[in-house]
Amino acid sequence: MAKDCNSSAHLHPHLVLLFVLSTISTFSVVYWTSQRSPASPHCYNSPYEYPHENQTIHLLSFASAWNHLTFSSNPPPKLLKIALFVKKWPHRNLAGGLERHALTLHHALAMRGHEIHIFTANSSSSLIHSNANLHFHLTRPTKSGQLNHTLVWNQLCSENTTARPFDVFHSESVGLFHSHAANISNLAVSWHGIGYEAIHSNIVYDLLRNPGEAQHLSITEILPRVIDEIKFFKDYTHHVATSDHVGDVLKRIYMIPDERVHIILNGVDEDVYNVDEDRGREFRKSLGIPEDAGLVIGMAGRLVKDKGHPLMFEALKQLFEEDETLRNNTYVLVAGDGPWGKRYKELGPGIVAVGSLEQKQLAKFYKSLDVFVNPTLRAQGLDHTFQEAMLSGVPVVGTRFASITGSIITGEDIRHTFLPTVPSIKNAVRWIWKERQQGRLKESGGRARKKAVELFTSAKMTLAYERLFLCIWSQTHVNSSLDFCSFSIIQ
Numbered sequence: 153m154a155k156d157c158n159s160s161a162h163l164h165p166h167l168v169l170l171f172v173l174s175t176i177s178t179f180s181v182v183y184w185t186s187q188r189s190p191a192s193p194h195c196y197n198s199p200y201e202y203p204h205e206n207q208t209i210h211l212l213s214f215a216s217a218w219n220h221l222t223f224s225s226n227p228p229p230k231l232l233k234i235a236l237f238v239k240k241w242p243h244r245n246l247a248g249g250l251e252r253h254a255l256t257l258h259h260a261l262a263m264r265g266h267e268i269h270i271f272t273a274n275s276s277s278s279l280i281h282s283n284a285n286l287h288f289h290l291t292r293p294t295k296s297g298q299l300n301h302t303l304v305w306n307q308l309c310s311e312n313t314t315a316r317p318f319d320v321f322h323s324e325s326v327g328l329f330h331s332h333a334a335n336i337s338n339l340a341v342s343w344h345g346i347g348y349e350a351i352h353s354n355i356v357y358d359l360l361r362n363p364g365e366a367q368h369l370s371i372t373e374i375l376p377r378v379i380d381e382i383k384f385f386k387d388y389t390h391h392v393a394t395s396d397h398v399g400d401v402l403k404r405i406y407m408i409p410d411e412r413v414h415i416i417l418n419g420v421d422e423d424v425y426n427v428d429e430d431r432g433r434e435f436r437k438s439l440g441i442p443e444d445a446g447l448v449i450g451m452a453g454r455l456v457k458d459k460g461h462p463l464m465f466e467a468l469k470q471l472f473e474e475d476e477t478l479r480n481n482t483y484v485l486v487a488g489d490g491p492w493g494k495r496y497k498e499l500g501p502g503i504v505a506v507g508s509l510e511q512k513q514l515a516k517f518y519k520s521l522d523v524f525v526n527p528t529l530r531a532q533g534l535d536h537t538f539q540e541a542m543l544s545g546v547p548v549v550g551t552r553f554a555s556i557t558g559s560i561i562t563g564e565d566i567r568h569t570f571l572p573t574v575p576s577i578k579n580a581v582r583w584i585w586k587e588r589q590q591g592r593l594k595e596s597g598g599r600a601r602k603k604a605v606e607l608f609t610s611a612k613m614t615l616a617y618e619r620l621f622l623c624i625w626s627q628t629h630v631n632s633s634l635d636f637c638s639f640s641i642i643q
């Protein structure tokens with residue numbers, strides 16, 4: 153039963169807050185492969201459900217990330233008409249986490265022939281009509297720049313009733329307002345950060361607060377927000393968790409029935425991020441970094457406090473003061489914009505701020521690194537930058553948050569994540585230095601690449617979503633000859 157297009161919904165007061173929270177493009181993923189335990193794709197920290205050969209499973213009750221399954225890349229058995237709800241449709245190179253996810257995924261689905269209708273706010277940035285299967289339904293945003301849910305609902309109803317009805321609905325975060333979503337059975341919502349994850353970040357922020365600095369308001373707001381989310385999340389029929397950790401929280405703490413929670417990890421573009429050695433050498437050369445540099449560390453993203461840059465700055469400063477050899481031979485490449493870009497330069501000539509990079513340049517940047525470090529303090533969502541670095545064959549290190557240790561740096565490798573403290577980051581950098589001097593980083597990078605190719609490509613993500621959408625669609629169409637929800641390991 154679907155919600156009547158004639159009925160209206162009331163905006164919940166906490167919704168705006170949630171929207172802001174869940175659309176912040178933020179990632180904290182860490183991955184480090186250890187010498188001792190080469191990562192096995194089937195061996196993770198949680199009790200792992202993995203189908204046996206010839207075993208048929210029902211996909212909606214598959215407890216692990218769908219990225220572990222291999223779906224056929226043949227043309228889809230049915231072309232779907234899909235409605236996508238996303239706050240903002242980004243310019244290709246300037247997208248944060250949620251928007252980048254929407255763009256990468258739905259562009260790929262359109263390439264596979266599906267008809268995609270994008271309900272989004274009309275913004276000043278020009279839209280890329282790169283594919284005839286992408287159709288835009290623009291609405292005027294509210295004064296605070298959010299989607300106007302009333303306008304979106306009206307447009308949706310008009311398209312659904314005057315043209316061919318939609319086969320499936322996909323909301324990026326609360327793009328489709330929850331009370332509008334209520335009772336739409338062929339709908340999935342993807343979460344890129346939920347309130348419960350923010351609790352951990354809030355604790356970290358407060359511990360790092362300077363004496364005399366006021367406690368941030370969010371510390372008292374976070375629990376009511378989580379409780380509010382628990383109440384309204386159930387209005388969405390299917391939930392896609394973008395990390396293993398969020399999958400667990402949605403089932404256990406948000407109490408959404410297991411068969412309505414599906415884990416599909418983010419994927420990044422494997423055509424852009426790959427292991428082209430020449431590109432890395434070229435990039436180093438263009439920055440004047442010597443061939444025999446002792447260690448090249450990279451960081452990318454917004455250079456702000458939330459992303460842990462004050463901590464990283466302090467850790468590097470102390471290390472450089474304490475160890476001249478390390479200082480003289482270490483290069484730190486910093487990609488991105490933000491107030492901390494300038495500050496880093498104070499640390500000396502080894503710090504190279506390369507500014508904000510286009511995807512192609514970013515791919516070269518990753519490839520030029522010995523190691524990628526992300527000191528983020530935001531625990532929400534799954535960070536694309538780690539996945540991009542890994543796909544480029546670069547080992548990654550970062551803060552010990554559950555999304556990271558659950559999906560990226562798993563099991564024993566947790567030893568190679570750091571805590572959000574200066575001493576812990578210093579230890580990690582010293583350890584990286586040692587690994588580099590002993591020539592072990594290349595091998596770690598190879599393992600990172602292997603894992604990323606297996607799990608983190610946009611092709612993996614796209615085929616998983618396509619299958620989920622087909623499954624959801626087939627469930628609402630009583631025709632037993634079209635069962636897309638069964639999956640057998642031998643296809």
Ligand SMILES: *[C@@H]1O[C@H](CO)[C@@H](O)[C@H](O)[C@H]1NC(C)=O
Pocket residue numbers: 153154155156157309312313317318336
């Ligand atoms: C879209 O149209 C179909 C066919 O009329 C209807 O069954 C479905 O409930 C509609 N969905 C929404 C969200 O209005």
Ligand SMILES: *[C@@H]1O[C@H](CO)[C@@H](O)[C@H](O)[C@H]1NC(C)=O
Pocket residue numbers: 154155156331334335
């Ligand atoms: C959704 O369905 C439930 C149970 O069938 C019903 O009580 C509720 O009023 C419906 N909500 C909306 C918004 O249609």
Ligand SMILES: *[C@@H]1O[C@H](CO)[C@@H](O)[C@H](O)[C@H]1NC(C)=O
Pocket residue numbers: 205206642
């Ligand atoms: C799986 O099925 C194939 C073909 O039916 C069969 O040859 C094979 O032995 C089966 N494998 C297992 C582990 O049962």
Ligand SMILES: *[C@@H]1O[C@H](CO)[C@@H](O)[C@H](O)[C@H]1NC(C)=O
Pocket residue numbers: 274275276290291292
């Ligand atoms: C979107 O905004 C542009 C300029 O800001 C305007 O020219 C255009 O008419 C708007 N489109 C819609 C559908 O509102």
Ligand SMILES: *[C@@H]1O[C@H](CO)[C@@H](O)[C@H](O)[C@H]1NC(C)=O
Pocket residue numbers: 293294295300301302303
């Ligand atoms: C949404 O759009 C409607 C119709 O234009 C308008 O009346 C309403 O004030 C808008 N809501 C917000 C929150 O801007």
Ligand SMILES: *[C@@H]1O[C@H](CO)[C@@H](O)[C@H](O)[C@H]1NC(C)=O
Pocket residue numbers: 476477480
């Ligand atoms: C580091 O570089 C400075 C300046 O070039 C030089 O004076 C110093 O000896 C170097 N220290 C080491 C340990 O290489």
Ligand SMILES: *[C@@H]1O[C@H](CO)[C@@H](O)[C@H](O)[C@H]1NC(C)=O
Pocket residue numbers: 631632633634
């Ligand atoms: C069920 O699907 C099959 C295969 O696509 C099709 O031939 C058949 O007409 C469908 N039946 C109904 C009742 O829709």
